[in-house]
Amino acid sequence: MRDVAIIGIGQTPVGEHWDTSLRHLALQAALNALHDANIEKVDAIYVGNMLSGEVGGQEHLGALVADSLGMSGVEALKIEAACASGAAALRVGILAIASGMLDLVLVLGVEKLTDTLGGETTAALALAADAEYEVSQGISFVALNALLMRRYMHDYGWRGDDFANFVINAHANALNNPNAMFHRRVTPESYARSALIADPVKLFDASPVCDGAAAVVLAPAEYARTLSPAPVRIRGSAVATAPLAVHSRKDPLALAAARLSARRAYEMAQITPQDVDFFELHDAFTIMSALSLEAAGFAERGQGVRLALEGDITLQGRLPVATLGGLKARGHPVGATGMYQVVEAVLQLRGLAGENQVPAACIGMTQNIGGSGATIITHILEMA
Amino acid sequence: MSGKVAHDWRLKGQRYRLEGEECPHCRVKIFPPRDICPECHKPAKEPYRLSGRGEVYTYSTVNNAPGGFEEYTPYTVALVKLEEGPMITAQLTDVTPENVKIGMPVEMVTRKLRAQGDEGTIIYGYKFRPVLQA
Numbered sequence: 001m002r003d004v005a006i007i008g009i010g011q012t013p014v015g016e017h018w019d020t021s022l023r024h025l026a027l028q029a030a031l032n033a034l035h036d037a038n039i040e041k042v043d044a045i046y047v048g049n050m051l052s053g054e055v056g057g058q059e060h061l062g063a064l065v066a067d068s069l070g071m072s073g074v075e076a077l078k079i080e081a082a083c084a085s086g087a088a089a090l091r092v093g094i095l096a097i098a099s100g101m102l103d104l105v106l107v108l109g110v111e112k113l114t115d116t117l118g119g120e121t122t123a124a125l126a127l128a129a130d131a132e133y134e135v136s137q138g139i140s141f142v143a144l145n146a147l148l149m150r151r152y153m154h155d156y157g158w159r160g161d162d163f164a165n166f167v168i169n170a171h172a173n174a175l176n177n178p179n180a181m182f183h184r185r186v187t188p189e190s191y192a193r194s195a196l197i198a199d200p201v202k203l204f205d206a207s208p209v210c211d212g213a214a215a216v217v218l219a220p221a222e223y224a225r226t227l228s229p230a231p232v233r234i235r236g237s238a239v240a241t242a243p244l245a246v247h248s249r250k251d252p253l254a255l256a257a258a259r260l261s262a263r264r265a266y267e268m269a270q271i272t273p274q275d276v277d278f279f280e281l282h283d284a285f286t287i288m289s290a291l292s293l294e295a296a297g298f299a300e301r302g303q304g305v306r307l308a309l310e311g312d313i314t315l316q317g318r319l320p321v322a323t324l325g326g327l328k329a330r331g332h333p334v335g336a337t338g339m340y341q342v343v344e345a346v347l348q349l350r351g352l353a354g355e356n357q358v359p360a361a362c363i364g365m366t367q368n369i370g371g372s373g374a375t376i377i378t379h380i381l382e383m384a
Numbered sequence: 385m386s387g388k389v390a391h392d393w394r395l396k397g398q399r400y401r402l403e404g405e406e407c408p409h410c411r412v413k414i415f416p417p418r419d420i421c422p423e424c425h426k427p428a429k430e431p432y433r434l435s436g437r438g439e440v441y442t443y444s445t446v447n448n449a450p451g452g453f454e455e456y457t458p459y460t461v462a463l464v465k466l467e468e469g470p471m472i473t474a475q476l477t478d479v480t481p482e483n484v485k486i487g488m489p490v491e492m493v494t495r496k497l498r499a500q501g502d503e504g505t506i507i508y509g510y511k512f513r514p515v516l517q518a
């Protein structure tokens with residue numbers, strides 16, 4: 001098996017891009033990544049996306065992106081794993097190079113959600129859940145997270161406001177990220193005032209619906225240095241699954257797929273959680289942040305919230321998370337999110353995160369969660 | 385979510401009668417039916433009808449509904465732990481959200497889930513209501 005490295009990154013700003021199509025978002029991120037890698041051609045393109053068909057009436061994104069880039073003829077596929085589609089595409093790119101079958105791969109995550117409104121978007125996002133036994137009962141994605149948050153608070157005695165620091169931290173970190181969707185501070189007071197959208201989930205607990213695209217170029221680590229002055233090695237990569245429906249999971253608060261994928265990634269990288277310098281976690285909802293921290297081994301069961309309460313997750317803390325805004329404040333363009341996490345981790349490892357630079361960042365971890373936790377993908381990155 | 389008649393027709397045993405399965409090997413009760421036992425991973429196709437009694441494991445209120453459910457908001461959704469073991473996602477009915485508690489005993493009733501417009505089918509299925517105290 002060959003080691004794989006990231007030799008180029010690219011992204012678009014995250015937001016409501018009324019004047020930009022999915023094709024142009026994809027093109028912009030891809031060209032930025034190719035330019036950063038200083039190459040013009042690749043052997044394959046893997047596109048992570050969840051809802052282009054449902055929302056935009058366009059599937060077959062592999063061929064579409066290859067064509068848009070003037071690379072028709074190249075191998076190109078769309079990869080789908082709900083909100084984890086971005087990291088899933090990265091995983092496929094890593095497999096392709098590690099196996100020795102391909103050398104240069106462009107991995108792209110792209111999502112264009114703002115072409116639909118309200119109930120249609122809510123219904124589209126619910127496609128990640130079990131259609132016959134969850135969605136048919138009128139459940140929304142927000143409600144699934146509310147079910148988990150309510151039980152978590154009940155079992156471990158937390159109050160709603162105990163989750164505030166996840167949100168405050170994400171918004172503070174986004175202030176210095178020009179590509180983030182939100183550039184406004186959240187205070188404990190504004191969090192407390194935020195409207196309940198599905199009790200106990202407040203509007204501020206949830207990440208926004210938005211558009212965006214992010215991309216990386218992968219190459220074999222053995223000659224990454226001849227292509228890039230600052231390659232970043234992929235030390236760990238693992239996908240794990242759990243039952244699709246929350247009701248089918250033995251322990252709904254355990255986020256079993258996160259525990260499995262993190263453990264496999266640690267084993268592959270030969271590190272422990274203590275070696276991780278920062279963690280780009282999947283803060284689609286604050287409850288997911290808490291469960292992810294616990295499942296990945298950074299906190300005991302029921303104690304993930306404590307890391308936020310005690311300041312461990314800030315840029316100066318023991319385990320900075322959402323260092324450039326996270327899903328909450330950079331934004332959560334579903335199928336692109338996993339790639340934003342990786343692009344931001346590369347910026348940290350290259351020492352290019354500006355005001356938000358994590359001091360002496362050597363090992364970064366990203367975790368991308370599909371649906372309510374049925375697909376969870378962990379990557380561990382290190383400066384080569 | 386789908387408006388396809390055959391799709392809803394196929395689910396009638398589950399929606400009207402909570403028809404699940406029992407594993408012939410380890411006797412675990414299974415709902416929704418999946419034909420493979422989630423515990424011992426052996427084939428499990430023996431039909432088993434669940435009693436419909438259980439308790440609220442967790443609940444929430446839906447204010448922003450997915451398409452097709454907008455006209456019913458707000459409504460309460462829950463995970464109900466059935467007395468035979470399986471957990472089920474369902475709406476609660478005949479109760480206001482303030483009166484729902486984790487651990488509250490509930491029982492299955494058949495109610496309208498949604499109508500597919502003025503011309504489409506009306507979909508019925510299980511919801512759960514508080515068990516009336518004698």
Ligand SMILES: [Zn+2]
Pocket residue numbers: 407408409410411412421422423424425426428
């Ligand atoms: Zn069995």
